[in-house]
Structure formats: structure tokens, C-alpha cells
Amino acid sequence: xxxxxxxxxxxxxxxxxxxxxxxxxxxxxxxxxxxxxxxxxxxxxxxxxxxxxxxxxxxxxxxxxxxxxxxxxxxxxxxxxxxxxxxxxxxxxxxxxxxxxxxxxxxxxxxxxxxxxxxxxxxxxxxxxxxxxxxxxxxxxxxxxxxxxxxxxxxxxxxxxxxxxxxxxxxxxxxxxxxxxxxxxxxxxxxxxxxxxxxxxxxxxxxxxxxxxxxxxxxxxxxxxxxxxxxxxxxxxxxxxxxxxxxxx
Amino acid sequence: xxxxxxxxxxxxxxxxxxxxxxxxxxxxxxxxxxxxxxxxxxxxxxxxxxxxxxxxxxxxxxxxxxxxxxxxxxxxxxxxxxxxxxxxxxxxxxxxxxxxxxxxxxxxxxxxxxxxxxxxxxxxxxxxxxxxxxxxxxxxxxxxxxxxxxxxxxxxxxxxxxxxxxxxxxxxxxxxxxxxxxxxxxxxxxxxxxxxxxxxxxxxxxxxxxxxxxxxxxxxxxxxxxxxxxxxxxxxxxxxxxxxxxxxx
Numbered sequence: 001x002x003x004x005x006x007x008x009x010x011x012x013x014x015x016x017x018x019x020x021x022x023x024x025x026x027x028x029x030x031x032x033x034x035x036x037x038x039x040x041x042x043x044x045x046x047x048x049x050x051x052x053x054x055x056x057x058x059x060x061x062x063x064x065x066x067x068x069x070x071x072x073x074x075x076x077x078x079x080x081x082x083x084x085x086x087x088x089x090x091x092x093x094x095x096x097x098x099x100x101x102x103x104x105x106x107x108x109x110x111x112x113x114x115x116x117x118x119x120x121x122x123x124x125x126x127x128x129x130x131x132x133x134x135x136x137x138x139x140x141x142x143x144x145x146x147x148x149x150x151x152x153x154x155x156x157x158x159x160x161x162x163x164x165x166x167x168x169x170x171x172x173x174x175x176x177x178x179x180x181x182x183x184x185x186x187x188x189x190x191x192x193x194x195x196x197x198x199x200x201x202x203x204x205x206x207x208x209x210x211x212x213x214x215x216x217x218x219x220x221x222x223x224x225x226x227x228x229x230x231x232x233x234x235x236x237x238x239x240x241x242x243x244x245x246x247x248x249x
Numbered sequence: 250x251x252x253x254x255x256x257x258x259x260x261x262x263x264x265x266x267x268x269x270x271x272x273x274x275x276x277x278x279x280x281x282x283x284x285x286x287x288x289x290x291x292x293x294x295x296x297x298x299x300x301x302x303x304x305x306x307x308x309x310x311x312x313x314x315x316x317x318x319x320x321x322x323x324x325x326x327x328x329x330x331x332x333x334x335x336x337x338x339x340x341x342x343x344x345x346x347x348x349x350x351x352x353x354x355x356x357x358x359x360x361x362x363x364x365x366x367x368x369x370x371x372x373x374x375x376x377x378x379x380x381x382x383x384x385x386x387x388x389x390x391x392x393x394x395x396x397x398x399x400x401x402x403x404x405x406x407x408x409x410x411x412x413x414x415x416x417x418x419x420x421x422x423x424x425x426x427x428x429x430x431x432x433x434x435x436x437x438x439x440x441x442x443x444x445x446x447x448x449x450x451x452x453x454x455x456x457x458x459x460x461x462x463x464x465x466x467x468x469x470x471x472x473x474x475x476x477x478x479x480x481x482x483x484x485x486x487x488x489x490x491x492x493x494x495x496x497x498x
Contacts, residue, residue: 065466088469089459106437108444110252110452115444121437145437156431159473163424163481164438166460167444167488168417171493173454175412182405188355188370188394189413190450194278195357195364196414197446201439205422210357211415212337217314220337224408231491232412238487239416242480246422 001134004028004048006056006071008036010109011085011215013043017060020044024236028054056080056148060103060136061094069093075137080129087158091125091152101126103135104154105143108165117142123149123157174232206246213243250383252301254295255320256311257285259358260334262292264311267366271390279302280312289318292494305329307383309352310343318342329378336407339400340374350375353383353403354392357414366391372406394420423481455495462492 008031009186019026029048037048061084068084072094073176083101102125122139126132176186199208212220257280260365268275278297286297310333317333322341333352340349351374375381388395425435448457461469
């Protein structure tokens, strides 16, 4: 099966790398950013082009959400399978006469950071059982966690990831603002953060909750509110309210 | 130096264990919960009592915040040092004629979970330089991260920890609610969560932010709001607002 990856960002790089490590040849990486393509091409030994899209059985579109539709239009082939890698787009966003699919790896990708591909969950959607088998088979050669998923379900997967990843990172940003303001090194909080996350590998998060809100410690809650302002104060109130609702306090 | 630990909870257990592992003898653990004391006593080979508090040079009070004041009152000794282990109480909460101090380990403790004590930051406050030296010396035998800290500073340390630990855990709880509602195993999100936290060991959280809010992707933000309700919707709006303020979007 001839595979072409479209895009030169973090997802394109890591999927291409995961394929290479699993001995799945990639015929071409195609995109607009020649410098990025060159760097991926030389790192992984895959031909690249910014001009001529190679004929393929499978095109994987690894570009940002708002570029998927436009990019999907340049594939003129009809007898092929095209999958995007977005968590929050329907496969019908793809414009073309080909068979459409979604191939969604649930992970946050940065080029510099090595990843264990075998642990990344892949969520697959296709128009028919045969294409589903093709894509599931491909994902299974990379990872031990491959699931079928509708667009409807994928929306919730993405939403869960926003809470568990994007919002968590923003809490770290706001936490660092607070510690920076007192010249306390944020590094001091890393063991605590690591342990917080380690814990939910074995304990349900709802059972692992600690802190003043779940203890309903009014003295500390009021003391903390006096130390905060602006968005951090809003977050403080919203999170405590939500905690107290969850535990019926 | 004769050391007595007061309390039988997670902090008492882990401090006692850290002392034993660092070859610092603990003369007694004292408390009300005989069953817990017995279990710590037999695990760590430390005498316990629920009735007669041993004479000591240093008493470490490891009980919950609202019990600290009451417990501090049972120490009748005058020529001794007494430290509580709370992140959000002044040392003056301690009632007695002895020298007062605070000995605050920044970590989340559960009995069942092993911890690397050498990585736990300790924040120390005392009435005079000599007591500060005693407590810093003690903490330094357990951990490589020992800092002096005023009550004022400790309040901010605790507040930072609430954002980076308590609130993060609550986001995991709300995320799990969402994935549970669609029968998507929450375990699938653990590699993503691990990677999110791994990242901030090398990248500033503010620079690591991803997701629809920082991309200002109105389509997804609106789509997600339609999927949410109640406290989770409130969190969604508050966090996105805070993200967009931070990045001036």
C-alpha cells in the first residue's frame, strides 16, 4: 500500500516517524513549508515535495483543523482512501471523490519530544468495513490501543482531552504566575504535580481529591480569595464551586 | 535530639518513615487513633501511645489544620521546640510556652503510595536562627530541597499547590465524567496526561499551551459548549476566558 502524508507539522512528523519505526514505508511527505519538509525528509529518509503530489492508496492529512478542507481539495485521485487526523472534524469535511476517513491519534505532539507510539490511542472512522480494516490494521502496527469511533464520539474524546490536557496546562501557567510573584521557583512544585498525576493511574480522580474545597475549610478558602484577583480569582471560585457541587458540600 | 511525632495520618506516617530511612530515631508517635498508631508503630518499629506524651526536644504536629491548635495545647513542656506541618497556618497558632516553628513538606501524601523523600521541598520557619538551623538540618537529612519561608510566603506556596494539584485533580474528575458518559475508557487519556505533565519539566507551561482557546478556534469552542452543562460548562467558559486573556486573544 502506497502511503502519502500531507503536512509538515508535529503530527506529520510523529506519524511518519511511527510508520518508519514500524517498518511501514511512506512514499512521500507533501506540504508547503519546504524547510520543515526537508528536515523531516532527511531525518526519516522519506522523499518530499511541495509541488507534485505522489499517487497513493492512502493519503493522511496532518494539517491544522482550519486547513483540512482546503488541503483535501488538492487530491484529484478517486480510487484512494483519504483520512484526516483531527479530533473535531467530521470525515465529510474532506472534499473529493475518494473514500473518506478519520485517523485520530490522541496525544499532544511536539517535535523535540520522544514519544512511546505503542501507548497512543488511535480512533478510526471510515465509510465501510474494508477501509476500517485497512486503517485499524495500520494503527495496530504502531499502537496497542486502536478503537473505532464515530464523529459524535470523537467530539467527546476531544472535549475530554481539552479538560485533561489543555486546561491542566493552563492551571500550571496560572500556578506559575502565583509562585513567580513570590519568587518561589516553580520547579519546587514538580514533585507534587508528578505525584498528583501518578496517583490517578491507580486511584479514581474523584477519590483522590484533596485540598481546602473538598474539606470545606472556609478559613483557607477566604484567605486564598484575598490573595487572588482577575482571572485567577475567577478560576479559584469556579473550581471550588464545582468541587463542592461534586461532593455535595 | 529526642523527636516525637503527633498524629497518625498520612503526613505522620511518611515523615516518620522518612526519618527512619535517614537514620533519625523517632522516640514516639502519639495520637488518638490507636489502630492507625499501631499499624505505623509496627511498620516502622517506633513506640506509640494514645495516653502519655513522651518528653522530647522536638514535637512535630502532623494533624489536620483545624486540629493543630487543640493538639498544641497538650504539650506541657516549656524547654522544647514545637513545629506544625501545615501550609496555611501561622506558627503562632501553637498554644504553649515552648518555641514555635513550622515544618512544611510540599507533597500530597497517601499511605499506600511510596514517595521519593529526597525530592520533597521542605519550607521552614522558626522564632530564632538556632531553631531554624535545627529544623533545616533535620529536613536536609531527608531532602535536597530545604528553604526558609515566612507564613506570608507559605500561604502563596499553598495557593500555588491548590492550582497545580487540587484543581488539576478536579479537572481529571470532570474529564472522566465526560468520557464515562460516552463509555470511553478514561485510561485512554493517561498517556496524553502524562505527556502534558512531562512537557512542563522542560518547557514553560505558558509556552506549552495548546487547544482551541489559544488557537481562538470559535467553531470548536461553540461546538464544545453545546456538549456541556452545569459546572463543567462553567469551568469550560472560565478556563477559556482565562486562556484568551493570558494570550491577549
